[in-house]
Amino acid sequence: MRDETLITLAGRDPKRSHGAVNTPVYHASTIAFERVAEMVEAHDRPFEPGTIVYGRFGTPTTFALEEAVATLEGGHRAIAVSSGLAAITAALGAFAKAGGHVLVADSSYGPTRSFCERGLTAGGVEVTYYDPSIGSAIEALLRPNTTAIYLESPGSLTFEVQDVPAITAVARRHGIPTVIDNTWATPYFFKPFAHGIDVSVHAATKYIGGHSDLMLGIIVVNEENFDRVRRHVALLGHSAAPDDCFLALRGLRTLAVRLRRHQESALAVARWLAERPEVERVLHPALPSCPGHELWRRDFLGSSGLFSLVLRPVALERVHAMLESLELFALGYSWGGFESLAIPTDPAPLRTAASWRAQGPVVRLHIGLEDPADLLADLEQGLARLAATS
Numbered sequence: 001m002r003d004e005t006l007i008t009l010a011g012r013d014p015k016r017s018h019g020a021v022n023t024p025v026y027h028a029s030t031i032a033f034e035r036v037a038e039m040v041e042a043h044d045r046p047f048e049p050g051t052i053v054y055g056r057f058g059t060p061t062t063f064a065l066e067e068a069v070a071t072l073e074g075g076h077r078a079i080a081v082s083s084g085l086a087a088i089t090a091a092l093g094a095f096a097k098a099g100g101h102v103l104v105a106d107s108s109y110g111p112t113r114s115f116c117e118r119g120l121t122a123g124g125v126e127v128t129y130y131d132p133s134i135g136s137a138i139e140a141l142l143r144p145n146t147t148a149i150y151l152e153s154p155g156s157l158t159f160e161v162q163d164v165p166a167i168t169a170v171a172r173r174h175g176i177p178t179v180i181d182n183t184w185a186t187p188y189f190f191k192p193f194a195h196g197i198d199v200s201v202h203a204a205t206k207y208i209g210g211h212s213d214l215m216l217g218i219i220v221v222n223e224e225n226f227d228r229v230r231r232h233v234a235l236l237g238h239s240a241a242p243d244d245c246f247l248a249l250r251g252l253r254t255l256a257v258r259l260r261r262h263q264e265s266a267l268a269v270a271r272w273l274a275e276r277p278e279v280e281r282v283l284h285p286a287l288p289s290c291p292g293h294e295l296w297r298r299d300f301l302g303s304s305g306l307f308s309l310v311l312r313p314v315a316l317e318r319v320h321a322m323l324e325s326l327e328l329f330a331l332g333y334s335w336g337g338f339e340s341l342a343i344p345t346d347p348a349p350l351r352t353a354a355s356w357r358a359q360g361p362v363v364r365l366h367i368g369l370e371d372p373a374d375l376l377a378d379l380e381q382g383l384a385r386l387a388a389t390s
């Protein structure tokens with residue numbers, strides 16, 4: 001079955017819900033049993049598919065979402081947790097141990113680095129950040145105590161595309177599990193398990209939810225590592241809110257049409273910006289100016305709506321004035337909803353393996369589902385403002 005069809009069918013069975021097309025929202029902590037043996041059996045094997053034992057481990061609403069995302073991404077099973085960051089820290093934590101060593105992409109999401117620096121390091125784990133363009137040369141960074149390799153492709157803020165198959169080939173040769181943050185591409189535009197990855201994490205807060213109205217993380221795991229990750233998530237006490245799981249499932253059903261539109265509009269805006277005299281460089285994986293562009297062409301099935309631009313050197317106050325003048329781009333963190341967003345950002349303090357060299361300020365844009373002609377007109381007046389105040 002092709003992805004567009006799967007997106008409408010996966011994790012859904014009206015027979016299980018009185019014919020209702022969508023799995024209803026089950027709010028539950030206690031699950032009542034008729035027999036002691038049945039209760040004990042469920043308690044002893046809480047992660048068997050379909051077992052419902054206690055709200056924290058999920059209800060039919062949670063399971064529907066987990067099944068849908070795991071099916072679409074090609075993983076064995078999925079685990080929903082309360083946020084994307086919880087998914088990342090739980091997945092990394094499952095493979096880290098005191099006295100061990102993990103390799104983390106230098107272009108990882110800022111809070112992921114904070115967890116590595118303040119969480120893992122404090123727990124006696126050594127962390128080495130590697131240049132996202134490293135590819136198979138990552139082998140030289142492996143140590144006898146390396147327990148995990150963490151990837152994010154494309155990277156946050158700067159969008160470097162990693163050579164995922166080259167890295168996973170090295171990892172497999174050495175028996176080291178790999179974890180990737182696949183939030184940008186979603187399970188629709190990148191298939192991590194087909195490229196040798198063991199664990200894929202998502203901020204479902206972004207495109208899977210798609211409407212800027214929920215917080216949710218999903219961890220998708222291959223068969224070999226599922227028990228280990230599932231047990232670690234249970235140990236930490238994570239769970240996911242049923243209303244948010246329901247909204248994420250609703251969002252998922254339109255993921256393909258939304259992403260294709262985000263892709264098309266973002267490309268139109270990125271190409272337009274690349275021609276502007278105020279812009280030094282556009283960091284968008286589908287443009288040749290993005291490091292790793294050839295890898296994106298080889299491995300990805302599409303590009304989403306988030307990218308950055310490097311402006312020619314200009315005072316930050318002018319950049320702020322430009323951003324505040326935009327009418328269709330809200331100023332705000334997060335992304336992946338139907339609306340366009342802009343933030344000023346600076347990757348420099350978040351890079352240690354390879355320093356960030358651009359001279360001008362960086363702006364990250366999320367291109368929403370508005371008519372791109374309106375977005376271009378808004379950016380045009382914004383850029384005029386940038387020039388006018390200089």
Ligand SMILES: *Cc1c(COP(=O)(O)O)cnc(C)c1O
Nearest residue numbers: 083084085109181183203205216
């Ligand atoms: C937003 C984001 C996260 C964190 O997700 P939350 O749901 O906000 O915790 C993780 N990874 C990437 C790449 C993100 O952009």
